Amino acid sequence: MENEKWLLGIDIGGTSVKLAFLTEEGDILHKWEIPTNTENNGSxxxxxIGEAVHKKLSELDVSHDMLKAAGVGAPGPIDQEKGVMFEAVNLGWPDNFPLRDLMQEAVGVPVAIENDANSAALGEMWKGAGEGAKDLIAITLGTGVGGGVIVNGDIVHGAKGAAGEVGHITAVPHGGYMCNCGKAGCLETVASATGIVRTAKELLADYEGDSQLKALLDSNGDITAKDIFxxxxxxxQLALxxxxxxxxxxxxxxxxxxxLFNPERIVIGGGVSKAGDFLVGKIEQYFKKYAFKPVGESxxxxxxQLGNDAGIAGAAWLAANKN
Ligand SMILES: [Zn+2]
Structure with a gap:
C-alpha cells in the first residue's frame, strides 16, 4: 500500500533490547536485537536504541519518513500519560525517568510507553491468543510471574502503575517464601519455574516412593521445571x-x-507454558473449582501464541493507538 507507514516496536529487557518495524496492522517486517548496556546507570x-534504528533504516535504504510512531515496553511501573517510569531497577535508571521524551528525541517519532508485561499482554490481544477479545488477562510464567489486565481493549494501570501484577497476589498467606518484591507468599514464589522446582524438592524430601525426579536430582544435581512436567x-506420582x-x-x-473481571480469555505464556495443553488442563480444573460459576463457564x-514477539507486537499496538 502506497500510504502505508511503519510502526516501530521496542521491547527493553535487562539483557537485550528487541526491536522491530511492523506494518500498521501489526505484522513484523524486520526484527533485530541489541544488547542492553546497563553500565553507568543505563545511561x-x-x-x-536511537542509533540502532537509524542504522537499520539506512541498511534497508528506507527513509526516516517511513516511520509513523513508536511504542516501548520497559521493565517497571510507568505513568503512561506523563511518559515517566516510576522505577527501573533492572536497567539502572533513576526514579521518575522521563522515558517517553528521551526516546522520542532518540528515534524522531512520537512514542508511547508501557510496562513490559502489559505490553506483552497487548501484543497477545492484538496479534496472538487474544485476537478479537477486549477483556483479557495475560499471565507469564517464567523465572518470575508477570501479568497484564486488559478491560475494554486497554490496560488497567491503577494509581501508581502497579495494577495487574498478578505475580504478587498473595497465594500462601502463612509461612510462605520471601519474594523479590519484599513480601512473603506471593504467587510468584509457588508458580514460577523456580517455585515449581522448590515445591518438587520439598515434596521429594519426605517421599518414600520411587520418582524419576529423585533419580534426576541424584544424577544431575538439580532438576528443572521441564523435568517435572x-x-x-x-x-x-510425585511430579503429578x-x-x-x-x-x-x-x-x-x-x-x-x-x-472480578470475567475476561473472555486468560492467556498463559512464558517458559513454563511450554508444558502446553497438559498445564492448561490442570489449571482449568482448579479454575472451574474456585471461580464464580458463570465465570468458570464463560x-x-x-x-x-507469540512467544518472545509479544512485547514488540504490544509496543507496536501502543505506537498505533496511544500516539
Ligand atoms: Zn512478590
Missing part, C-alpha cells in the same frame, strides 16, 4: 503432585481475578 540505552506427563500444587495455586488466583484459558 547509554536510549542512545543505543515431563515426569508428570509420564505418570510420575507438584503440578497439582502449582495448578491449585494458579487456579485459585486466576479464579479470583476472573470473578472465561476460556488458552496458551499464548
Amino acid at each position: 547509554n540505552i536510549i542512545q543505543d 515431563d515426569a508428570a506427563q509420564a505418570g510420575d 503432585s507438584t503440578v497439582d500444587s502449582l495448578a491449585d495455586h494458579l487456579g485459585l488466583a486466576l479464579a479470583n481475578i476472573g470473578s 472465561t476460556e484459558i488458552v496458551l499464548a
Whole structure:
C-alpha cells in the first residue's frame, strides 16, 4: 500500500533490547536485537536504541519518513500519560525517568510507553491468543510471574502503575517464601519455574516412593521445571503432585481475578507454558473449582501464541493507538 507507514516496536529487557518495524496492522517486517548496556546507570540505552534504528533504516535504504510512531515496553511501573517510569531497577535508571521524551528525541517519532508485561499482554490481544477479545488477562510464567489486565481493549494501570501484577497476589498467606518484591507468599514464589522446582524438592524430601525426579536430582544435581512436567506427563506420582500444587495455586488466583473481571480469555505464556495443553488442563480444573460459576463457564484459558514477539507486537499496538 502506497500510504502505508511503519510502526516501530521496542521491547527493553535487562539483557537485550528487541526491536522491530511492523506494518500498521501489526505484522513484523524486520526484527533485530541489541544488547542492553546497563553500565553507568543505563545511561547509554536510549542512545543505543536511537542509533540502532537509524542504522537499520539506512541498511534497508528506507527513509526516516517511513516511520509513523513508536511504542516501548520497559521493565517497571510507568505513568503512561506523563511518559515517566516510576522505577527501573533492572536497567539502572533513576526514579521518575522521563522515558517517553528521551526516546522520542532518540528515534524522531512520537512514542508511547508501557510496562513490559502489559505490553506483552497487548501484543497477545492484538496479534496472538487474544485476537478479537477486549477483556483479557495475560499471565507469564517464567523465572518470575508477570501479568497484564486488559478491560475494554486497554490496560488497567491503577494509581501508581502497579495494577495487574498478578505475580504478587498473595497465594500462601502463612509461612510462605520471601519474594523479590519484599513480601512473603506471593504467587510468584509457588508458580514460577523456580517455585515449581522448590515445591518438587520439598515434596521429594519426605517421599518414600520411587520418582524419576529423585533419580534426576541424584544424577544431575538439580532438576528443572521441564523435568517435572515431563515426569508428570509420564505418570510420575510425585511430579503429578507438584503440578497439582502449582495448578491449585494458579487456579485459585486466576479464579479470583476472573470473578472480578470475567475476561473472555486468560492467556498463559512464558517458559513454563511450554508444558502446553497438559498445564492448561490442570489449571482449568482448579479454575472451574474456585471461580464464580458463570465465570468458570464463560472465561476460556488458552496458551499464548507469540512467544518472545509479544512485547514488540504490544509496543507496536501502543505506537498505533496511544500516539
Ligand atoms: Zn512478590
